[in-house]
Amino acid sequence: MEAPATDSMPTEDGQRLHPMTLLQRSLLSIPAFVLLLIPFFRSGGSGGGEWFNLIGALVYGFIALPTIVIRYIRFRYWITPSEIIIHSGVFTTKKRNIPVEKVQNVEIEQSLLPRLFRTAKIQIYTAGSTTAEGVMEYVGLPEAHRIRETIRVYQQRADVAAPADRAVAVADTEPIADAEPFVDAQPTAAALTTTDESWPLYASPAPRRDAMLFEMPLALVIRGGMYRFSLIYIALAFSLLQYFNPDPDVWVAWLTRNDMFRAIDTLIASPWVWGSALVVTAGLLSWLAGILVYVSRYYGFQLSQSAAKIHKKHGLLTLAEGTIPLRRIQALVFRANWLMARHGWRSLELQTIGGDVNQAGHPVAVPFTQAAQVEALANQIRPLALPDAFEAVSKLMIRRDVFRGTALLGLSAAGLGWMWTPGWALLALLPLAVLYSVLNYQHHGYALTRDYLMVRRGVVTRRVWAIPISKFQVFYTTATYFQRRLKLASVYVDTAGAGGWPSPTIRDLPADTAHALVEALNKQFQAAFAPEAPRAVEVTP
Secondary structure (H helix, E strand, O other): OOOOOOOOOOOOOOOOOOOHHHHHHHHHHHHHHHHHHHHHHHHHOOHHHHHHHHHHHHHEEEEHEEEEHHHHHHOOOEEEOOOOEEEEEEEEEEEEEEEEHHHHEEEEOOHHHHHHHHEEEEEEEOOOOOOOOOEEEEHHHHHHHHHHHHHHHHHHHHHOOOHHHHHHHHHHHHOOOOOOOOOOOOOOHHHHHHEEEEEEOOOOOOOOOEEEEOOOOHHHHHHOOOOOOHHHHHHHHHHHHHHHOOHHHHHHHHHHHHOHHHHHHHHHHHHHHHHHHHHHHHHHHHHHHHHHHHHHHHOOOOEEEEOEEEEEOOOOOOOEEEEEEEEHEEEEEEEHHHHHHOEEEEEEEEEEOOOOHHHHHHOEEEEEEEEHHHHHHHHHHOOOOOOOOOOOOOOOOHHHHHHHHHHHHHHHHHHHHHHHHHHHHHHHHHHHHHHHHHHHHHEEEEOOOOOOEEEEEEEEEEEEEEEEEEHHHEEEEEHHHHHHOOOOOEEEEOOOOOOOOOOOOOEEEHHHHHHHHHHHHHHHHHHHHEEEEEEOOOOOO
């Protein structure tokens, strides 16, 4: 393949997706086609509405298949030393130009079907993007790795050509102190100054030296799943059953050979027994679903680190691997539900620039292990030490939370009880509202160190944010009308990549303490960016 005439618009036809993309997309469209046909086959075509479903399925097939073919034919991509260019679209043509130096992560993902066909989905992320800037679905698995390595070579080539820019980039990564100095192996200048600007670039970079930080054996993955519950998949399963409308008597007779009909009649006769059995069954099913989902997501989890990035690889049905540049990390979030916290387990999440936090959450660096090991791993990513104790907020928080909880339960009970008399039973939950308020106060606090503001909060899900002061975007105090009457205020801290909720807000501090904390944060923030004083130079006569 000859070199392109320009970096911005190559003259060649570009690279196509893998030919098996056509078959994979066709297979993925079959479930929707089948769902449209199910009402027709169930009724035997005896009703007019079912014929409408048949016509809809045929129209879907006539539209979906040509669209898949046209989409494949019109998709092209180029990788040049300066940018990644992606042309796509069926009715509307899209052209994306992604500068190579802006690429932060090239993620390779393989779900079950692509793994069977040895293909992969590539997602290209840049700093500040909430979604992938470029998606190639699907390319061959060897091609996917070559694309990632090619982008890496071009980035290194640009760094060699601009040493001043490279110095700034290296400084921005904030190298880890007190850690083993493993270094990203850089290719030689000769390897990066070849005159062949074509792509694919077959001259691979020097092998990357990664240090393995953390691996999860299967037993630990299963144990982590035992602390999870997943109701959404149970709801989806029951929704599908409702769609197919099976006869429950037939299912029970087939499973139990009529041995349990007497027991089922007994359950139905007693609403309390029936309700309790339903809750226990739903809890058991959600617990089993949580284990299965967790194992599928984090099977074979590996976390490694090079000089400027950390690398993740995990998944059973969907295999995902990607990198997170250290300079993109804005905060570290230690997380545990109440059961994990009780038994000394934790997970570690990384708040980064880019990505849709409210939809996908923060990237997980350590899914599940002992709290001490999580802190040790966090210290290797960014040097820190969690405090032994946190500063408490005002005890008036308990009173405010009890008032809000009581008001919410009272209004809910009144509204439900007006339509259905047993709804007044919600008032029996008032003691739980008081207990929740006390626990919320006990698990809410903050700590200020030289380099970090750490915020702890949460009852059911407990989080500790470790926010580097140098990463602050904004910090200020807020006070509602009721807080002002009680002389309270909250301190809000925001960083790039933070989600809307939950947030590391320090609630219900005494107003004087809140203002003093903001002043201290401001002084430390200014000091973090203050220029170093020039060193005195002795001049000998």
